[in-house]
Amino acid sequence: MWVVKLGGSLLGSPELPRWLDMLVKISDGKVIIVPGGSVFADAVREAQHRTGVDDTIAHHLALLAMDQFGLLLTGMNSQLVTASSELEIAERGWQHRAIVWLPSKMVLADDAISKNWQVTSDSLSAWLARKIGSDRLFLVKSKPLSAYANSTSVLLQTLVNDTLVDEAFGDYCLAQHFQTYLVHKSNYDAVEPILSKRRMDDQNVATENILLINH
Numbered sequence: 001m002w003v004v005k006l007g008g009s010l011l012g013s014p015e016l017p018r019w020l021d022m023l024v025k026i027s028d029g030k031v032i033i034v035p036g037g038s039v040f041a042d043a044v045r046e047a048q049h050r051t052g053v054d055d056t057i058a059h060h061l062a063l064l065a066m067d068q069f070g071l072l073l074t075g076m077n078s079q080l081v082t083a084s085s086e087l088e089i090a091e092r093g094w095q096h097r098a099i100v101w102l103p104s105k106m107v108l109a110d111d112a113i114s115k116n117w118q119v120t121s122d123s124l125s126a127w128l129a130r131k132i133g134s135d136r137l138f139l140v141k142s143k144p145l146s147a148y149a150n151s152t153s154v155l156l157q158t159l160v161n162d163t164l165v166d167e168a169f170g171d172y173c174l175a176q177h178f179q180t181y182l183v184h185k186s187n188y189d190a191v192e193p194i195l196s197k198r199r200m201d202d203q204n205v206a207t208e209n210i211l212l213i214n215h
Contacts, residue, residue, distance in 0.1 A: 001134050003128055003137045005121060005138065006036060008036030008038030008040075009141070010185055011069070020073060022191075022192050024077055026192060026195050029096040031195060034121060034124065036120075040068040044062050058117070066102070066121055067084075083102070084104070101128060103128070118168045122139060123166055123171070123172045129176070130176050137180045159213065181212055183211075187210060
């Protein structure tokens with residue numbers, strides 16, 4: 001299986017329904033979409049600021065925000081189905097469905113995951129990729145990747161410094177067997193044949209909008 005994280009910043013963009021259409025077409029039960037928190041996570045941040053609740057409560061609410069965005073994605077494309085456990089992921093895979101992961105149940109069951117804002121949907125997508133033995137992880141972002149136009153790969157710490165991935169991301173992808181790629185939201189046409197074939201040449205596939213992350 002391959003994991004594709006769709007950043008919450010894609011909400012409202014014309015690219016988001018195109019990503020969903022593409023992933024539905026090629027998934028065949030082998031691609032899992034991880035939703036970002038989007039405006040729902042922004043609401044959690046605002047609520048924490050107004051009430052002063054601790055990070056543990058905010059972490060729980062932020063996971064529910066990801067669940068909400070995931071449910072919203074299924075509303076945008078009726079062929080998407082949700083999964084909130086490893087068993088459901090496996091069942092949806094056997095059914096050859098296009099899967100959206102609702103993370104709260106699985107993540108809350110793992111006490112080893114830090115309960116703070118340093119762990120976002122980026123880290124949780126890597127956590128899931130490790131959990132299910134994924135081969136590849138794609139992080140789809142809205143922020144331009146033009147700063148890396150002359151590169152086919154980029155150091156993880158550089159992306160952390162540029163706030164393209166969260167501070168805890170390395171804790172969940174270092175020493176893991178899956179390859180991680182950063183993809184600009186406009187690049188769904190280039191990603192489609194890669195996902196369809198379920199294979200890729202790490203040396204040749206990268207462009208200015210698809211970057212291999214060096215862990």
